[in-house]
Amino acid sequence: MREVAVVAFAQTEHTAHDTGLSEPELIAPVIRAVKEKSGLSTFGFTCSGSCDYLAGAPFSFVSALDALGAWPPISESHVEMDGAWALYEAWVRLQHGDVDTALVYGFGKSSLGDLRTIMTLQLDPYYLEPLGLDQLSFAALQAGALGAPRAALDAVARRSREDGRANPYAFDLPLEGGRSVVEPLKEWDIAPITDGAAAVVLAAGDLAREITANPAYIRGIAHRIEPHYLGMRDLTRSASAADAARAAGVGKAPVDLAELHACFSHEELILREALELPEDTVINPSGGALAANPVMATGLIRIGEAAQRILDGAARRTVGHAASGPCLQHNLVTVLEA
């Protein structure tokens, strides 16, 4: 297995509303930032993650390439999902051995439409989507199945918002629960509507150490998926997150901190158990998705935040997690080491 490391990470100062930036305009600053941080101007491979349904425009991911400069022709790919999976594809591509660098980015403007309606479109079209089952509803069903005490949910929500207020890229959200939206979920249990983007540079082998003093080496990366239909699963557990964590080797050594892609308070409780994270592992010091949720970049940001602590020399071993699909259907776990 080739050594591949995260060598640069950047994200936008996320906003809760449309600032009028086109997608290339939204992405360009983070691409520029990781180019500066890595000292690289071209990359062996480029991969992005986004969802055209967020903008309601087909092939919007293609026009986003205007932010990169796609001439002379570049080697490029796209996943219609969170940028974390674009990072996985880039990691696989670097394993081929013929290129040494990759640019990965993810972006989304969830303020343009109604996210609950848009997320309904990702559901099974025969049994779930026709009911109009929306994103908050299926998350609340999982929270209901879990039956987590309100105090445990509040603790996650409060800590996430407090940490988010200390994160210049995330939101200053009020430290109060808000009204019950779909019971048992209250406002602060739910990730905020967010526009934003993030970018990561991967480098392989010796190049990683030439670029930065503290590369965040990807020592394990794996993803697993479960049946889509909610009633076919035990919603109180995440078997796929647990399998991915085992395959990535999370438990092989202590974890200083973990960035978990939990868009709802109860998801953190489920993920923490699935990843078997001990009490002393710091969870989501960035505030996590509950403090800023640029859909399709949120998972990539979790890996970026986990890597940044190693790049900064503040941590030795971290975990970045990304999720996709209803009720944590699909989970990607990345173990990063100094």
Added chain:
Amino acid sequence: MPSDPVSKELTADHVLEFPGGYTRTTGPVIGRFLTELRDGRLMGVRTTEGRTLVPPLEYDPATGEPVTDEWVEVGPAGTVTATAWVHEPRESHPLDRPFAWALIRLDGADTALVHAVDAGSPKALPQGARVRPVWRAERSGHITDISHFVPEVTKIVSPVSTRYRLTASPSLTRFLEGVRDGIFIGCRCATCEKVYVPYRLSCPECGNPISEEVALPDTGTVTTFAINNLPDPRAPEVPFVSAYILLDGADIPLIALVGGVPAHEVRQGMRVRAEWVPPEERTLSMTNIRWFTPTGEPDVEL
């Protein structure tokens, strides 16, 4: 770089739509389920391991193996395994009033169906609640052929109303004659010397017949009371106070309303006096006494 806020003139609405809807083929498994649904039947499909999937999938979610051709009728009732309560239904939701999303394990199934339950309130739908489908009159082979689910019948409300004709007994008639005339008529037992009010013909303590009438004053002392917060056609307002009042000279208290004083100021030992309606309005009825009101005298040690 454009600056915030965005120009309103350059903001427009945009709709993404598939006019006429999106046509999808169902395949043999989902198609069979939806066909049976159109006939008002709920069917599950068996996996090779013998589990029954409802709604059916083409594959066993546990193993990925294709399911068998064996179909079994399930439900129509089922057990709720998890719920989420929707306070504000959205346009796309099946019901236009607050409702629950639920995972429902239909009888005979090994997996849970997701659907809406019209339960009135979240309390009416605990985990383990039993629900049944409400079918649409016009069915087309669509998951929404089940309009929604409703809780099974676990209780009924029986209205009871039976009419009687009552005639006052001689002792009650005598007592009410007193009330008409502004007097409380009691009686004294010759054997045990106890004074009872209202007037009665035998002593509840020793059982001897009583014939001695006693006229009691309309003043007395509150011995105990209750603050009532439910409306009563006989009470003037809510909350109202009903109290035991020991008329001066009596040995047992009389139950009556206390008024003309805030409910929370009524206390044991309070001195009260009957407030009578004007003589020309009186009948042979207890309504001649509006209520007892405080006299303002010092409280009595009981």
